[in-house]
Structures are given as structure tokens and as C-alpha cells.
Amino acid sequence: MATILDGKTTSEKRLELLREEIKASNLHPHLATIIVGNDPASEMYVRMKHRACEKVGIGSVGIEIPPEATTQMVVNRVRALNRDGTIDGILVQLPLPKQIDTERVIGAIDPAKDVDGYHPENMGHLFLGKPRFASCTPMGIMTLLREYNIPVAGQKAVVVGRSIDVGRPMAALLLNADATVTICHSKTEDLAEELWRADILISAIGKAHFITAGMVKPGAVVIDVGINQLDGKLVGDVDFEGVKETASAITPVPGGVGPMTIATLMENTFRSAKERACDRVL
Numbered sequence: 001m002a003t004i005l006d007g008k009t010t011s012e013k014r015l016e017l018l019r020e021e022i023k024a025s026n027l028h029p030h031l032a033t034i035i036v037g038n039d040p041a042s043e044m045y046v047r048m049k050h051r052a053c054e055k056v057g058i059g060s061v062g063i064e065i066p067p068e069a070t071t072q073m074v075v076n077r078v079r080a081l082n083r084d085g086t087i088d089g090i091l092v093q094l095p096l097p098k099q100i101d102t103e104r105v106i107g108a109i110d111p112a113k114d115v116d117g118y119h120p121e122n123m124g125h126l127f128l129g130k131p132r133f134a135s136c137t138p139m140g141i142m143t144l145l146r147e148y149n150i151p152v153a154g155q156k157a158v159v160v161g162r163s164i165d166v167g168r169p170m171a172a173l174l175l176n177a178d179a180t181v182t183i184c185h186s187k188t189e190d191l192a193e194e195l196w197r198a199d200i201l202i203s204a205i206g207k208a209h210f211i212t213a214g215m216v217k218p219g220a221v222v223i224d225v226g227i228n229q230l231d232g233k234l235v236g237d238v239d240f241e242g243v244k245e246t247a248s249a250i251t252p253v254p255g256g257v258g259p260m261t262i263a264t265l266m267e268n269t270f271r272s273a274k275e276r277a278c279d280r281v282l
């Protein structure tokens with residue numbers, strides 16, 4: 001029976017430590033979020049991020065832009081936040097409506113305020129093995145593995161999914177931590193064979209219960225990033241009930257990776273505030 005990697009408790013512990021650290025500093029970190037349109041899931045995620053800010057003592061500003069906005073309108077708002085000295089972190093909630101050029105919007109964020117780590121400059125640092133800001137979900141997963149003393153160096157890690165927010169940065173962080181990394185995606189020929197090799201299996205597909213017990217090597221560590229609806233319930237990519245019988249450790253959904261993502265966003269925002277304060281002194 002697997003150890004349950006409790007992201008909820010771990011994130012609460014880290015948020016409490018962060019709250020104390022922020023209180024003890026002379027800093028007043030601020031996060032700005034931009035949401036375009038009114039997708040209910042995006043609205044919920046942004047609300048959760050603002051609530052976490054409140055919990056730890058980070059000021060937050062929420063910018064809501066109508067769904068019919070143009071790329072230029074969103075870029076202009078990003079640039080205004082870049083110039084605003086009180087803002088330390090800028091988060092653009094993805095996905096953006098179809099008419100908007102996401103790359104241009106992300107590229108407009110000041111890399112020093114890119115607490116989500118999606119800017120090409122920050123992605124470059126990450127893939128060069130010297131991350132500054134890296135995407136919050138994979139960073140949160142690395143923290144969770146560390147908190148549970150799960151070794152990564154020398155392990156065979158298989159990441160399923162190659163998105164810019166999860167799969168790619170996840171693979172880079174695992175590689176930076178000396179894992180031997182395989183990235184799988186929808187064109188991978190023999191997924192079952194790749195999965196069976198994994199000591200650490202990370203699934204970021206977005207398909208309910210796609211990964212079942214027979215696909216996972218006994219004793220593997222299984223990290224489920226997926227958030228899916230099944231019969232009115234929130235479930236991951238992994239069939240938790242089946243896989244927990246043979247894995248050595250597993251994250252639940254909800255209560256696994258999700259809370260770690262938010263805690264990491266808070267940590268990145270405070271880090272940005274500290275670095276920006278140092279830059280002002282120098």
C-alpha cells in the first residue's frame with residue numbers, strides 16, 4: 001500500500017512558514033493576476049490564488065479583461081504592470097481566448113516578474129540547468145518529492161505530457177536533479193512499455209483514470225497532475241484506488257499536486273520581491 005503524498009498538508013505547512021518569513025521581512029510583496037474572459041475554472045483558480053495571497057500576507061491585484069479583448073489590449077495591461085514598481089509578480093491565467101496570441105502576451109511579461117516561469121528567457125534558464133523562475137506545478141512537485149525524501153538522482157523518470165506549463169518544465173527539473181528522463185506524448189508509440197520503466201511516473205495528460213494499475217511498475221512513485229471531471233467528481237489521470245495498491249507513493253486528486261502549485265506561486269512571488277528589493281539597493 002502506497003504512501004499518500006499529501007500536498008494539502010505540505011502546502012499548508014509551507015504557507016505558514018512563508019507567512020512568518022514575509023512578516024519578519026520589511027517587504028510588502030504584491031502579485032497581479034490577469035484573467036481574460038469568464039471561464040469558470042480559470043476564475044476559480046484565480047480566486048484560490050488571491051485567497052492564498054491573503055493567507056500569507058502578499059497583496060494581490062486582480063485584473064479582469066473582457067473575453068473579446070485583443071492581444072494588444074492584454075499586452076498593454078501586462079506592460080503597465082511591468083512598469084508598476086509595487087508589483088513583484090505577474091500571472092496571466094491560461095488558457096487565453098482563441099483570438100489572443102498567448103506567446104506574445106507571455107513574451108511581454110518582465111522576466112523578473114514572471115513568477116509562473118513561462119517567459120522564454122526563464123524557460124531558457126531552466127533548460128540550461130540554472131532556473132530562476134520555473135513553472136509552479138513542476139516546482140511544487142519537486143518540493144513534494146523533497147519533503148517526502150523521495151530520491152530523484154539516478155532514478156528513471158517518465159513524464160507523460162509535453163505542455164509548456166507542466167510536461168516540459170517538469171522534465172527539465174527532473175533532469176536538473178539528475179534523473180534519467182523520458183518524455184511521452186500522444187504520438188509515443190508504445191506508451192505502456194515506457195510507463196513500465198518508470199521509477200517516478202508523472203502524468204500530465206488530462207484524461208480521467210487513463211493510467212491503471214497494470215501500467216505501473218510495482219514500487220513506482222506516481223505523481224498525478226491531471227484534473228478531470230468524472231461522474232461529477234474531480235479525479236486525476238491515474239486510477240488512484242487501483243494504483244495505490246502497487247505504487248510505493250502516490251499523490252491524490254484533489255489534495256496532491258494542486259495545493260503545491262499555489263504554495264509555489266506564493267514562494268516565487270516572495271522570491272521576486274526579495275530579488276527586486278536587492279536590485280533597488282545595488
Ligand SMILES: NC(=O)c1ccc[n+]([C@@H]2O[C@H](COP(=O)([O-])OP(=O)(O)OC[C@H]3O[C@@H](n4cnc5c(N)ncnc54)[C@H](OP(=O)(O)O)[C@@H]3O)[C@@H](O)[C@H]2O)c1
Pocket residue numbers: 137160161162163164165166167184185186187188191204205206207225226227228257258259261
Ligand atoms: N494540479 C495542477 O496544479 C495542474 C496544473 C496544470 C495542469 N493541470 C492539469 O494537468 C493536466 C494536463 O495539463 P496540461 O496543461 O499539461 O495539458 P495539455 O496542454 O492539454 O497537454 C496534455 C499533454 O498530454 C499528452 N497526451 C494527451 N493524450 C495522450 C495520450 N493518450 N498518451 C500520451 N500523451 C497524451 C499531449 O500530447 P501531445 O503534445 O502530443 O498533444 C500533451 O502533451 C490537465 O488535466 C490539467 O487540468 C493541473
